[in-house]
Amino acid sequence: MYRLIFFLGLSCLSFQQLIAQVKESKTPATLKSVLLAQFKTTWDKQEWFVPVAKGIEGITAEQASxxxxxxxxxxxxxAYHLLFWNKRLLNEFNGKAKDAFSGNNNETFDAFTEATWNATVQQLKQVMEDWEKAIAAADDAKIQSWYESIANMNTHNAYHTGQILYIRKQAGNWNSEKGVK
Structure with a gap:
């Protein structure tokens, strides 16, 4: 009898511990949640490295040139190159027509001018906000069919952010308190 009471007591304690752990734990990661977290850390949520938004923040048109x-x-x-490819991919993701493109990647850098800097930054912000909403709203089937492209886009954004920071450091207009020393 004492063994049964002891066993029931342990079972209740284990069950209570299990309930407490479930309440404290986060929702298990999904493909969507991983891609969305990766997207945010490469766009505007600084964690292990500086994201694009922070990399272009506070830079003048002259400095950007x-x-x-x-x-x-x-x-x-x-920044214009990132705008071009993120917008093109977003349009494809949303089933919209792609803008004309000759296939020459060099053209995706050349459309920037000092006069267009503010517009480039605003358009990039809008495209990235739209991307975040699109990923969050996509169903599992769409995420499954697009995960490779989204992951590559995120990596592409991080890669070019590294270049942006390196150039800003060379130019002497990067504040190392924002991240990279």
Missing amino acids: WKPSDSSHSVGEL
Whole structure:
């Protein structure tokens, strides 16, 4: 009899512990939640590294036009390139027609000018807000068929953010308190 009471007591304690753990635990990760978290950390939520939004924050049109002597791209060209590809992919994701494109990737950098800097930044912000909403609203079947493209887009954004920060450091207009020293 004492064994039964002891066993029931342990079972209740284990069950109570289990309930407490379930209440404290987060919802299990899904493909959508992972892609969305990855998207946010590459766009505007700083965690392990500086996201795009932070990388282009507070930079003037003149600063965005500056190029290192090694003839690489400017911050503005990189931001325009990100705008071009993120917008193109979002339109495809949403079933919209793609803008005309010759297939020459160099053209995706060239459309930036100092005069268009503010518009480029605003358009990029809008496209990225639209992407976040699109990922969040997509059903599992769409996420399953698009996960590779979304993951590659996120990686592409992070890659070019690294270039943006490197260029800003070379130009002397990056505040290291925002992240990268």
